[in-house]
Amino acid sequence: MGETRSDILQGTLDLMVLQTLDAMGPLHGYGIARRIEQISEDVLQLNQGTIYASLLRLQQRRWISASWGTSDNNRKAKFYAITKTGRKQLAAQAQNWERISAVMMRMLRLAQR
């Protein structure tokens, strides 16, 4: 599995999903997608289905777990929750992300001059 551009994007989405689950507690796929759109103030308009690729990947790594439950409006839905390893990963990746974005910012500012 080579490192491609979509992989990097996927990685970003993974991080968003982890962060969302960490902040909001267990959510179903629809809820996660809505939440990400809201936070991004609808800058990020995803095909909501793509979220499931991310959810499967995170599950396979055992960073999140899934189980069927009932939603607020009494519908059956699959709920995802972050695991302990998931939290550790989130912390590590968030830090990494901050470092990279700080570097990016500096680079871009320097380039502007």
Added chain:
Amino acid sequence: MPTWLAVLASRIGGLVRAGRHDRDFDREVESHLNLLTEDYIRRGLSATEARREAILRFGGPVQIKEQQHERRSLPLVETTLQDIRYGGRALRKSPAYSLVAIATLAIGIGAGTAVFSVAGAVLLRPLPYRAPDELVRIFETNPLRRWTRNIAAPANYADWRTRNKSFTGIGAYEQFNTNGSGAGDLFLTGFGEPQALKGLGVSGNLFAVLGANPLLGRTFTEEEQWEGRSRVAVLSFGLWQSAFGGDPSIVGRTITLSGRGYDVVGVMPRTFFFPGRDVQLWIPFGYTHELVTTARRPHWLGVVARRRPGISFEQARDDMTAIARDLEKQYPDTNTQMGVHLEPLHESYASGPRTALLMLSGAVGLLFLIVCANIANLQLSRGVSRTRELAIRRALGAGRSRILRQLLTESIVLSVAGGSIGFVLAALARIVVTRYASSAIPLFAVVQTDRTVLFFALGLSLIAPLVFGIVPALRTSRSEQVSDRSETASRETGRLRDVLVATEVALSIVLAVGAVLLMRSLTYLQDVDPGFTKEHAISFTMTLPSARYADPAARYRAFADIERRLGELPGVQSVGATSTLALRGFTWTGDTTIEGRSSIDYERDTRHMSTTPGYFGAMGIRLLAGRTFEAGDTRDKPPVTVINESLARRYFRGLSDAAIVGKRLAFGRPQDNSPWVTIVGVVADEKQDGLDRPAEPTEYSSVAQRMQNPLTFVVRTTVAPEAAFAGARAQVAGVDKDLALTQTATLEDVVDGSMSDARFRTTLLAAFAGIALFLAALGIYGVLAYFVSQRGREMGIRLALGARPAALFRLVVGQGLRPVAAGAAIGLAGAVAVTTLMQSLLFGVTPVDLAAYAVATAVLAAVALAACTMPALRATRVDPLVALRED
């Protein structure tokens, strides 16, 4: 758990539960879509519009489900599993093809696996000793005596031990007889019936050198090898189980062996053996210091040493060669030209059967290739009939590599099915061989159907499809919908099939020539005159325990008693006894001085035997001149000897047998001053080392004058063998109830047994050659049948136009025989190259024996013609009308 492992585990899980996960995800998507739809409805859209918007927003649920399915498991594995299922179905659809292919593969893989389970056990399996690669055998050599791998003299062995710098230890064991492991009979009494056991005298350090630890108790100490300390024994696992019921308290108890008490100090583990599996217990040899430091002849020790870490085999050899050279200078009398020869222990064990096993391995290798060629052939013709099916798959979007993969998977399914049956066949063959032809397997080898053998069979099953499946798969997957019916494509396939048939023919003629050579050798061997009459005679060996029969006179009386009583049995015509029975090698050799020659002239390595007067008559050995022994040749009379023809010709060149009678010999060198012995008779040679080997110069003494123990009795009788042995047992028990008969065999068995190896390998190679020819015939038949079916229309038209059936017959047969002739030419040339390698297995024929080549070619021609006949006949019977209506 590392992340990658978690992912892999999850994906493998996904493979198994694919269906459940798919349904689960369907529900999840549905619930997601419902939530989205509700959202849109709340925003004021109609139900239908909301649903459409939801699907758009979600983004192609079908694709996402598809992608999710692939991500959840291992797509490559999944499609392979699909291919396997598909392949299985395709094979079931053409059962005739599948059965033939699977049966052929089962034979090829089964034969390969069976031979591997023996050859691997003999040539490859490490010996059950610690770091077996460090162990070497040390032999003595002497060009004057034509010794290349001789056993060692005790004093030389003792000097090697003290002088070497290359070994952590040098152990030794008694090896009296060149044909066996040297173990002698010991009689266990006090535990039920007296039993003859194979016991081996060893040095105190032998077990330490081998690095073999006991299961119970201990092995020997250094000191226990000396006289007075040596009444201790270590038991083999087998003996411990059979004679002592596996009772652990046997360690520390005293058992009686041949009338002497031995303390059992240890039991070896089940896997241990030394040097052969026939040895049941070990005792220290119990020599005096004097013997070990002075005996530089004769030679009777097998020597095993362990190289020091860091010392290479070559360094060890150079070290030993230097020591031998020093000994040569120091003891010119005994050690002149006495050198050493080192061999890795395993190599020395396997040296005997190596050539035969390599030959059989090569033969099954050829057979395996023929099997592959045959199946490739089958697949090519099947590929033609499958073009429509494959064309449909292509049209539906399957790429060439996908189809290639599918075809190869099918081959693997076929091969694994055949391989599984082959493995079972090999396991059965192993049971049959170990039960009925155990003498064909060396005593040290453990032949079993274990994991290694299973992996070998599996390996063959996976290699086979690559060999037989690639070319047909490439060919079949390439064929385009349109062009596959074209003339060029079918002609190309036809040529390829001709090449395959030629290959099969070439390989099988090599096997056929090899088999015919071995069969001719065996025939020659069977026709060899062993020098005695093998019909209507039984033999058995008697060992008198030295504790109860201490002096030669007592032994002589006991043996004479037994001989007399045997003679009283009904149906017995004559009885005799010898120290070494014909075809069982020899017991000991020595130098001989001939009266009247110069004081430095003597003959080397005369074989010594002792017999009773009745022996020559009982065996039916021809007397050439003089007389054999008489009752009057007793201890107090001048010593006499009977010599064999080889000795007469070699030591008395130019003299007639009659002229030799009356001459005198001394057993020893001139300076030994041994007493003169008068030659009273010359007898014909009896074969000693094998029917294929000439007898060596041998002198016979009368047991009355020169006692030996044990003796082997020969009883010529008109009674059936079982009854004769029963009678003999009763008569022996009448003399001493604690004596047991060992090595019971009719003389026919003895002669047969000496040929068992040759017969075994001949039978196997003949079987392989037979299978190979049969497969080649199948191949020829297949190609011709295909040819006729392709050209059926043409034949029909020719017939309609007035062609004579005989001409058509010739056309088809000629078509079939073309690749056969080409293959045969190549095969015969190859056979010349290959059969020279089996020179040492041949007797009476040379590797380029013209008759053998002619016979093999004739058999092949007959088989090929038979295979051609049926398709050719079919060609002449094509109904023109039917042929024209086809298509």
